[in-house]
Amino acid sequence: MHQTIRQLYQTSPLIVTLTGVANPFGPGRLPREVGCEEGVANAKGSFISTSNGVLEDFVAGFNHGEDFRKLGLHPLIPIDYKIYSDKRERRLTGPFFEVKETPTSGVLTKIFTGLKNSMKKLQVFGREKSGLRKKKRKRHVNEKSTVGFSYVKLENALRNMNISSLFPVQLAVWQETLGPGAFERDICVNSPTGSGKTLAYALPIVQMLSTRKVKRLQALVVLPTRDLALQVKEVFAAIAPAVGLFVGSAVGQTSIADEISELIKKPKLEAGVCYDPEDIGMELESAVDILVATPGRLMDHINSTKGFTLEHLCYLVVDETDRLLREAYQSWLPTVLQMARSNEGDPFSLLRTGAHSVVGSLKTLRKCLGYLKIEERTRFCEAKLKPLYLVALLQNLEGEKCIVFTSSVESTHRLTTLLNAFGGLKIKIKEYSGLQRQSMRSKTLRAFREGEIQVLVASDAMTRGMDVEGVRNVINYDLPPYIKTYVHRAGRTARAGRSGRCFTLLQRHEVHKLSDTVQFICTCKFDDRDSVSSSSRHALNCRVFNRF
Numbered sequence: 001m002h003q004t005i006r007q008l009y010q011t012s013p014l015i016v017t018l019t020g021v022a023n024p025f026g027p028g029r030l031p032r033e034v035g036c037e038e039g040v041a042n043a044k045g046s047f048i049s050t051s052n053g054v055l056e057d058f059v060a061g062f063n064h065g066e067d068f069r070k071l072g073l074h075p076l077i078p079i080d081y082k083i084y085s086d087k088r089e090r091r092l093t094g095p096f097f098e099v100k101e102t103p104t105s106g107v108l109t110k111i112f113t114g115l116k117n118s119m120k121k122l123q124v125f126g127r128e129k130s131g132l133r134k135k136k137r138k139r140h141v142n143e144k145s146t147v148g149f150s151y152v153k154l155e156n157a158l159r160n161m162n163i164s165s166l167f168p169v170q171l172a173v174w175q176e177t178l179g180p181g182a183f184e185r186d187i188c189v190n191s192p193t194g195s196g197k198t199l200a201y202a203l204p205i206v207q208m209l210s211t212r213k214v215k216r217l218q219a220l221v222v223l224p225t226r227d228l229a230l231q232v233k234e235v236f237a238a239i240a241p242a243v244g245l246f247v248g249s250a251v252g253q254t255s256i257a258d259e260i261s262e263l264i265k266k267p268k269l270e271a272g273v274c275y276d277p278e279d280i281g282m283e284l285e286s287a288v289d290i291l292v293a294t295p296g297r298l299m300d301h302i303n304s305t306k307g308f309t310l311e312h313l314c315y316l317v318v319d320e321t322d323r324l325l326r327e328a329y330q331s332w333l334p335t336v337l338q339m340a341r342s343n344e345g346d347p348f349s350l351l352r353t354g355a356h357s358v359v360g361s362l363k364t365l366r367k368c369l370g371y372l373k374i375e376e377r378t379r380f381c382e383a384k385l386k387p388l389y390l391v392a393l394l395q396n397l398e399g400e401k402c403i404v405f406t407s408s409v410e411s412t413h414r415l416t417t418l419l420n421a422f423g424g425l426k427i428k429i430k431e432y433s434g435l436q437r438q439s440m441r442s443k444t445l446r447a448f449r450e451g452e453i454q455v456l457v458a459s460d461a462m463t464r465g466m467d468v469e470g471v472r473n474v475i476n477y478d479l480p481p482y483i484k485t486y487v488h489r490a491g492r493t494a495r496a497g498r499s500g501r502c503f504t505l506l507q508r509h510e511v512h513k514l515s516d517t518v519q520f521i522c523t524c525k526f527d528d529r530d531s532v533s534s535s536s537r538h539a540l541n542c543r544v545f546n547r548f
């Protein structure tokens with residue numbers, strides 16, 4: 001049975017959107033065409049998944065749809081749209097519904113209206129925004145002293161991180177969550193690589209929790225890999241202690257016992273008193289307010305750690321959403337949603353009644369928030385000469401920090417061995433790939449960050465989200481297989497407003513593939529409202545920020 005979008009909004013609290021660079025319709029176009037923008041006003045609540053991908057993400061969406069449907073939710077997956085893939089035009093149809101109508105009255109919510117003037121400085125903290133509704137204003141006045149105090153503390157913490165002003169995406173999310181309309185909806189943050197999305201969600205979470213009275217696990221951030229999770233934990237750890245919050249991680253590879261002792265506070269027992277073990281179990285409390293986790297270890301704690309609970313969860317961030325939701329990881333998401341709401345009896349009573357803190361409907365923050373200064377260069381060479389070209393290129397780059405991407409873990413290993421065998425290169429080269437033990441990877445990454453290593457030869461384990469300061473160059477030794485891989489690889493340079501270069505070594509027969517990719521990125525990524533140059537048209541990826 002086919003449902004129209006409108007019917008779906010009336011029945012479904014779940015919205016799955018597809019946004020991002022590789023969205024074949026261009027960011028923004030899809031949601032608008034299927035009426036998401038219009039839908040935000042009507043939807044009763046949402047959990048959102050975003051995706052950078054093309055076809056496989058649609059398919060993944062369907063698979064996950066099964067999980068979601070078990071929970072009584074229905075993903076909104078647009079069907080009956082032309083999907084361009086491998087130059088072929090395909091049409092997806094699916095079991096749920098078909099998009100028949102294209103609402104034309106969908107009006108873009110102007111989330112950035114009025115922001116421009118307040119974008120410059122951190123003084124945005126503590127400044128009361130004009131246009132606050134009466135009720136909100138009252139709340140601010142009541143909390144003025146505490147809130148103002150935490151603004152100052154946060155500001156100092158940011159200054160210690162050498163951050164003196166907020167990036168546009170950070171201001172936009174801050175405005176969405178703490179400004180007028182304060183977090184009435186779940187939001188999806190969609191902005192270029194290296195534009196500061198991590199702090200964009202970390203800052204408001206820390207601010208919102210800064211007035212908490214009791215230490216409980218109230219914010220959960222989920223990321224697909226350990227290194228990424230630790231990177232994000234560092235960001236939280238730099239600002240949360242300033243307002244008295246505790247941050248923990250559950251990322252695997254370390255002993256679970258150590259993790260438990262970090263996450264769960266044991267009651268202090270008096271010597272000589274005999275306690276009932278069951279009573280002790282009851283008194284276990286969370287030792288952290290914010291947890292950064294990978295799905296596997298998160299599930300371990302959910303299943304077997306005494307005292308670990310998500311029942312007080314207020315904020316859920318699903319980072320690198322498209323990747324996380326493509327891999328089921330023991331259905332972690334439905335489990336988290338269920339646990340988070342288990343104290344309400346009906347897991348979706350919050351969605352329906354709006355009690356407690358409402359799961360708002362979806363809002364997509366989508367805008368080109370600045371330019372990525374990436375210079376793109378291609379070099380043609382025969383396959384057998386590629387290593388020589390690479391050596392020459394590395395010599396030319398004179399020890400600048402550089403990541404060389406290959407197509408597989410095996411070729412990463414081979415190429416590193418080969419490069420190290422060249423005596424002439426006076427630079428330190430190491431490999432980073434999924435083939436290595438985690439401890440080895442982390443050690444290499446640390447050395448790369450600290451500048452002890454100048455060139456990292458990496459498989460695509462390195463592409464996503466990794467933030468290493470000072471990476472000036474990215475080299476595609478092998479052509480990336482997908483558009484989004486290209487985007488994420490290139491996004492390891494030109495971060496935080498800096499400039500960078502992306503080189504691609506090409507064989508003649510690969511030329512059309514690259515030009516298709518680049519053309520695709522240039523034509524599809526931004527809609528007409530975003531005036532950007534083609535070189536800036538890189539890397540959009542997504543974070544989902546969900547409030548229970």
Ligand SMILES: Nc1ncnc2c1ncn2[C@@H]1O[C@H](COP(=O)(O)OP(=O)(O)OP(=O)(O)O)[C@@H](O)[C@H]1O
Binds near residue numbers: 166196541
């Ligand atoms: N306001 C700021 N001022 C200066 N530097 C900042 C600011 N916010 C973030 N940064 C720096 O920008 C870099 C990129 O930030 P972050 O890793 O959050 O980007 P991202 O958008 O999540 O990237 P990706 O899409 O690749 O995951 C980091 O090194 C971070 O320290």
